[in-house]
Amino acid sequence: MMGGMAQGVLAKGTRCFASSYDNLAGHCYTVEGATAQAMPMLTSPMMSTCDQVADACKTWSRGNFVFAGKCAEGATGSATAHNHAPTANGAPTAAPRPQPACKIAPGPMGAAHQHAQARGYPSNCDDAPAKNSKYQLPSRWKASHHSISLPFDDNREDTYYTTTGTVYYDFSKNYKRADTFETTGNVPFGFNGPADDWTGRKSSTMLHRGDKMFFINYMKDGTATCTYLDMIVGNIRPDWYMDNRGAATSVQFLGNQHIYPMNSSGARPTLVKQWRKKDFADMYFVMSVANEPDKDGVHWPIQMNVPGEGFGPDGLQSYWNHEQFGEEEVDAIFFVDRDLDCKPHSYGEMEGEGGGGPPDMGEKEIPSKLNVDEAGWFELEYTASPQGPSLARAMFAAQGKSGAKDAKPTRPGFVDLSGQGSLQVCKQSSGKVHVTANFPSASGWGAVGIRPSERCRMVPATAHVTHKLGGDSDWSVHTGDLSNDMRSGSSAGFVANAKVAQGVEVVRADGGLVMSFTTDAPTGDEIHFSFALGKSAEMSYHSSRGCASVGNIPTCSASSDQVAVARKEAPAAEIAPACPGVAAVQKSISDLAEKMSAAHAKPKCGQFKSAAQCKRWSLFCGWRKKKCQAL
Numbered sequence: 001m002m003g004g005m006a007q008g009v010l011a012k013g014t015r016c017f018a019s020s021y022d023n024l025a026g027h028c029y030t031v032e033g034a035t036a037q038a039m040p041m042l043t044s045p046m047m048s049t050c051d052q053v054a055d056a057c058k059t060w061s062r063g064n065f066v067f068a069g070k071c072a073e074g075a076t077g078s079a080t081a082h083n084h085a086p087t088a089n090g091a092p093t094a095a096p097r098p099q100p101a102c103k104i105a106p107g108p109m110g111a112a113h114q115h116a117q118a119r120g121y122p123s124n125c126d127d128a129p130a131k132n133s134k135y136q137l138p139s140r141w142k143a144s145h146h147s148i149s150l151p152f153d154d155n156r157e158d159t160y161y162t163t164t165g166t167v168y169y170d171f172s173k174n175y176k177r178a179d180t181f182e183t184t185g186n187v188p189f190g191f192n193g194p195a196d197d198w199t200g201r202k203s204s205t206m207l208h209r210g211d212k213m214f215f216i217n218y219m220k221d222g223t224a225t226c227t228y229l230d231m232i233v234g235n236i237r238p239d240w241y242m243d244n245r246g247a248a249t250s251v252q253f254l255g256n257q258h259i260y261p262m263n264s265s266g267a268r269p270t271l272v273k274q275w276r277k278k279d280f281a282d283m284y285f286v287m288s289v290a291n292e293p294d295k296d297g298v299h300w301p302i303q304m305n306v307p308g309e310g311f312g313p314d315g316l317q318s319y320w321n322h323e324q325f326g327e328e329e330v331d332a333i334f335f336v337d338r339d340l341d342c343k344p345h346s347y348g349e350m351e352g353e354g355g356g357g358p359p360d361m362g363e364k365e366i367p368s369k370l371n372v373d374e375a376g377w378f379e380l381e382y383t384a385s386p387q388g389p390s391l392a393r394a395m396f397a398a399q400g401k402s403g404a405k406d407a408k409p410t411r412p413g414f415v416d417l418s419g420q421g422s423l424q425v426c427k428q429s430s431g432k433v434h435v436t437a438n439f440p441s442a443s444g445w446g447a448v449g450i451r452p453s454e455r456c457r458m459v460p461a462t463a464h465v466t467h468k469l470g471g472d473s474d475w476s477v478h479t480g481d482l483s484n485d486m487r488s489g490s491s492a493g494f495v496a497n498a499k500v501a502q503g504v505e506v507v508r509a510d511g512g513l514v515m516s517f518t519t520d521a522p523t524g525d526e527i528h529f530s531f532a533l534g535k536s537a538e539m540s541y542h543s544s545r546g547c548a549s550v551g552n553i554p555t556c557s558a559s560s561d562q563v564a565v566a567r568k569e570a571p572a573a574e575i576a577p578a579c580p581g582v583a584a585v586q587k588s589i590s591d592l593a594e595k596m597s598a599a600h601a602k603p604k605c606g607q608f609k610s611a612a613q614c615k616r617w618s619l620f621c622g623w624r625k626k627k628c629q630a631l
Contacts (some may be wrong), residue, residue: 024069025050028057039063039211039232043070053494055540056232063106085450101172102128104245105233108280108541111246114234116211118173119235129311130239130383134271135289135299137238140330141381142168143300145178145322146262146373149185151313152367156399160313161185165203167319168333171238171422175334176208208235208339214337215345226342241275241287242383247543250278253382255395256291261303263320272302278377280541282456283307283370296324310458314368340505379410415548416531423448423529423548426556432518433527434556439515442508444534444543449482459484461530466506468537469495475508475537477501491539526551 027038041053050071057065102125114121123136130136143168149160162184168177181203200219203386214228244251254274257359261270272288279285286305293299300322306315325333382394391422415423421439428434437448449463466477480498504517522529526549532542 002334007067022070025053025071026065026067028063028065036067038254040230041065041232042230049492053065055492075488102126108246108248109233111244111249111277111279112236112240114171114174114237116234117233118174118210118234120170120174122172123238128239128360129243129245129381129388131385131387133239133242133383133385133388134293134297135242135384136326137169137171137301138298139172139238139320140170140326141298141300141324142166142333143319143323146318147315149313149315150369151417152308152369161187163187168325169235169238170330170334171235173330174210174234175233175330176206177334177336178206179207180204190241205336206335209334210234212516213465214342216337216340221241221435224340226337226340227345228337228342229345239383241277241285242381244379248280248541248545250377250379251381252276252278252284252377253380255390259288259303262318270302273299276377278372279307281307281309281310281368281458282372282545283309283368284372285370289464294322298322306369307368308366310366310368312366314370320324367455367457412552412554413550415550416533417531417546420533420544421531422544423531423550425527425550427521427553428518431521433553434518435516435523435529437531439513439531439533442511442513444536445539446513446515446534447530447532447539448517449530449532450519451530454526454528454549456530458482458545463494463530464501464504464515465494465498465539466513466515467491467534467539475506477504477506479504489543494539520580521553527553545623560562 023043025041025043028041029038039057041057043049043053051068053071054065054067057063098119099115099117101119102121103118104110105113116514118443123139124132141575143166144165145165147163149162150162162182163180164182165178165180167179169175186297202218202220204218205214206217207216208231211231212228213231214226217225219225242251242253252275254276256271256273258269258271260268261272271291273291274289275287277285277287284307287301289305290300290302301319303319305319306317308314321406380394382389382391395456413425415425418424419440421437424436424438426434434612435448438448439446445465445467446464447465449461451457461482463482464479466475466516469473469476477500478498479501480494483493483497501517504515506516507514519527529548529550530545531548533546534540
């Protein structure tokens with residue numbers, strides 16, 4: 001059972017709820033076909049409450065959480081609601097079983113990671129868009145590695161750090177090793193312990209094997225310490241930066257450019273091929289892979305820009321001295337813990353800044369300079385796979401996909417959210433602003449928020465959220481300030497402080513969701529919105545989100561008239577009445593417009609092959625509320 005977390009006698013087909021961990025919160029149950037798994041989960045500085053742990057199970061693993069240990073019913077500080085393990089007949093569930101090779105992690109973590117129990121990830125996974133791509137990372141390799149932080153505030157020296165060492169990967173077995181030989185500054189979330197405990201330390205090693213992570217400190221006196229954690233995700237996959245698999249992600253192939261990477265002989269220009277990969281926080285990584293292969297045909301990773309994702313500063317990682325290694329070296333590289341007395345990892349006094357634990361979701365979000373730019377993002381999934389789409393086909397597909405982060409009005413007061421819905425805003429005679437949001441799906445939770453600035457960030461914002469609470473069958477609407485813990489997918493903080501919404505109308509009909517409300521007029525020239533949609537009824541991590549800024553807001557009467565005028569009125573005023581035959585042409589245009597309007601009272605946008613094509617035919621679809629949703 002999970003690295004010694006359980007205690008007692010385990011009988012086949014039964015659950016073992018007793019644990020050697022005092023901070024056991026419960027078990028995260030997931031079902032894949034006929035296989036059910038139960039992953040024990042703990043409270044920690046990152047997830048300090050029972051509800052936060054349960055939300056993490058639901059969000060990151062798409063699982064069902066069963067409270068146990070300190071969160072069991074009747075225990076001090078336990079949750080009041082309890083789920084049940086997802087078994088077909090209520091029978092006890094077996095322990096986690098190995099997953100087949102190529103299995104990616106569920107939810108947003110699948111954008112980069114293998115499943116925690118996956119047997120590995122070869123280069124020829126059948127369902128992978130980058131199958132057999134020459135730009136995949138090789139199966140087994142090592143390289144010198146340097147990481148440097150890039151603080152948002154250049155004057156914050158306390159957030160500056162560097163590390164130098166060696167990394168090893170065996171993707172075929174879901175293994176990673178990272179040795180650190182030199183460190184400067186205060187490294188955040190370094191599980192090898194707080195900097196104050198590094199006195200006498202010579203080097204450190206991190207091992208990640210499937211669902212286990214080990215942390216080893218080697219001391220100058222020849223001794224070593226070792227602790228371990230159980231993981232809900234596996235290692236990265238060798239093609240993670242090239243495809244758009246996983247939830248809440250997107251990818252953009254950038255092509256070639258020269259960069260100055262760090263290497264053993266100093267910086268020299270290197271031609272690389274680049275991809276940008278968007279993460280769950282609407283920030284992005286930039287992966288740079290050598291354009292030219294080495295003597296063995298390998299395109300090595302050269303550099304990676306890493307966003308802080310709200311928990312720390314951005315960073316830049318460099319790789320050089322690349323080598324491949326063989327199967328015979330695997331044990332010696334990835335099992336250096338074999339002769340050590342490894343204990344379960346305990347945060348203890350390591351909580352807080354520089355404490356060696358994970359990030360605290362309750363802390364203020366740290367801004368990044370790698371936020372998705374409204375003008376520079378569209379999805380372009382190109383992998384150079386022999387079995388995948390050509391670059392020409394990938395570019396053609398990208399024409400119908402817009403990743404613009406902050407949508408702009410297509411006419412005064414109206415914003416098309418790039419296929420995810422629309423916003424319509426107008427000023428009432430009272431001075432208030434009336435907002436109507438239309439979304440194409442009514443099956444999951446939805447939210448519309450108002451941001452204090454143009455920066456597209458999840459927090460701070462005040463939002464109206466339509467969702468279901470717990471096992472409720474009815475939809476609820478709450479209003480409140482979005483809390484920092486929502487960055488982890490937890491809605492506990494928002495629900496605890498939100499109030500039942502007043503004056504917010506929500507209609508779920510015809511497969512769509514419409515939310516209407518009034519708010520104060522903006523103090524500046526624009527009002528800044530954010531929106532999020534989820535696949536589940538209960539509020540958890542979003543499946544899509546975005547922002548919109550609206551200026552030049554029309555009055556509500558003018559806004560409603562404007563649609564009719566734009567759709568019906570012929571451009572007679574722009575034509576000089578003295579031109580011969582103009583009246584006859586105008587009448588023909590008017591008659592034709594009326595016939596076309598009557599013939600297409602209910603637009604059939606499905607005749608078009610993409611939403612983008614449909615939008616071009618705005619006479620039939622553009623001024624309809626559902627706007628090409630048939631696609």
